[in-house]
Amino acid sequence: MNKIWIIIKREYLTRVKKRSFLIMTILGPVLMAAMFIVPAWLSQVEDNEVKIIAVIDSSKIFTGALPETGYIKFQYLTNVKISDIENNFGTNKYYALLFIPPSVLSSPIVSLSSNKQPSLAVRMHIANSLKRDIESLKLLKSNIDPKVLKSIETNVNVSVTKLNDDGTREQKSADLQMILGIVGGMLIYFFIFMYGSQVMRGVIEEKISRIVEVIISSVKPFQLMMGKIVGIAFVGITQFFLWIVFTFTIVTIAQSIFFANTPSYKEIKSQSIMSENKDNKVINQKQFNEISYNEVDAVFDSIKSIDFTVVIASFIFFFLGGYLLYSSMFAAIGSAVDNEADTQQFMMPITIPLILSIVLIGNVTSNPEGSIAFWFSIIPFTSPVVMMMRIPFGVPWNEVILSVTLLIGSFILMTWLAGKIYRTGILMYGKKVNYRELYKWIKYRNY
Numbered sequence: 257m258n259k260i261w262i263i264i265k266r267e268y269l270t271r272v273k274k275r276s277f278l279i280m281t282i283l284g285p286v287l288m289a290a291m292f293i294v295p296a297w298l299s300q301v302e303d304n305e306v307k308i309i310a311v312i313d314s315s316k317i318f319t320g321a322l323p324e325t326g327y328i329k330f331q332y333l334t335n336v337k338i339s340d341i342e343n344n345f346g347t348n349k350y351y352a353l354l355f356i357p358p359s360v361l362s363s364p365i366v367s368l369s370s371n372k373q374p375s376l377a378v379r380m381h382i383a384n385s386l387k388r389d390i391e392s393l394k395l396l397k398s399n400i401d402p403k404v405l406k407s408i409e410t411n412v413n414v415s416v417t418k419l420n421d422d423g424t425r426e427q428k429s430a431d432l433q434m435i436l437g438i439v440g441g442m443l444i445y446f447f448i449f450m451y452g453s454q455v456m457r458g459v460i461e462e463k464i465s466r467i468v469e470v471i472i473s474s475v476k477p478f479q480l481m482m483g484k485i486v487g488i489a490f491v492g493i494t495q496f497f498l499w500i501v502f503t504f505t506i507v508t509i510a511q512s513i514f515f516a517n518t519p520s521y522k523e524i525k526s527q528s529i530m531s532e533n534k535d536n537k538v539i540n541q542k543q544f545n546e547i548s549y550n551e552v553d554a555v556f557d558s559i560k561s562i563d564f565t566v567v568i569a570s571f572i573f574f575f576l577g578g579y580l581l582y583s584s585m586f587a588a589i590g591s592a593v594d595n596e597a598d599t600q601q602f603m604m605p606i607t608i609p610l611i612l613s614i615v616l617i618g619n620v621t622s623n624p625e626g627s628i629a630f631w632f633s634i635i636p637f638t639s640p641v642v643m644m645m646r647i648p649f650g651v652p653w654n655e656v657i658l659s660v661t662l663l664i665g666s667f668i669l670m671t672w673l674a675g676k677i678y679r680t681g682i683l684m685y686g687k688k689v690n691y692r693e694l695y696k697w698i699k700y701r702n703y
Contacts, residue, residue: 263483578640
């Protein structure tokens, strides 16, 4: 056991001190934080630019009727040719030209031209504004008051409540659970591949450099394999923990610097209600209460209802279980070949279950209690990813225990088989290995 610990310490310290580890530990959180910060920042920067849109309304219906925002303004033109505007976008003040044809009521198609790609916000604002006005005109033409239809518009929110065996009730958010399941499953898939391949490459490098011949003289092949696998596992846990801490720190700092003055969702929604009710001097206080509870507090209640202790503990266990299962196979492959190019024939059977578990993301997250989700969360080769997708939705303990038991048993069995391949293949050079040869190595009884 002492020799295994020495190997674990060597693998851990060697990889943690590498420049590549330090770069990825810093670069990883920066990239992950950028995924959240950059789109929001770019959106904020773009929204701060006032866009003046020239409007040529040949229908004479919408002149002066299109609603403006703080960053989208309309200027209505008459007796102007379309070509005069389109040919001078580089010199005039207009962001785009909106042409409304005379037949817009019967054929609701308008033209928006610009020397740049109009943003989605601009296109959606124009489309929604025209849609609303055209519908109102058609209703009036049919002697139907648009205010009547407006008054009966109703949004139905489905509140999900889980009834526990002890009689307690929990508010659940299916969307939040789905996001957690997808992110958790994808991370486990990513980490298993990344650190499992490190084990394989490490074995191949030691085999090619003949360093392994010296190491084997002091420790048993199985001890060397287990030390390498566990050592790299500790590297993965260390890097994952640092990524979480650094990402959270970067996002928090960026939020305080770049988005300190960004209005909250409640403020935006309140402004929207004020705009919709601009003819009323007093806004019903009940509307603001509904904003506060239904839109914001419900989200936080859903977040609080998720047991993050269970989610994090499950992630760590299924990551370790899946990594140990697959890394033992990666180590066996690395010991059986002389270079990384020869690993392709053995990699395909190993990677298919992992790829299949990712393909099933949609099915599992949309129906976490279904038979497909159940069986693939029990099968050890897919359970690390699929079970992690199901955990945020709540999985019965008997299913979790069954999945855990089979995963541990499969890891022990696979480690034993991989060890028999490893002890023979690690000292085998210059021979092309096939599956029949691997089977012979497994059957060997003597060392």
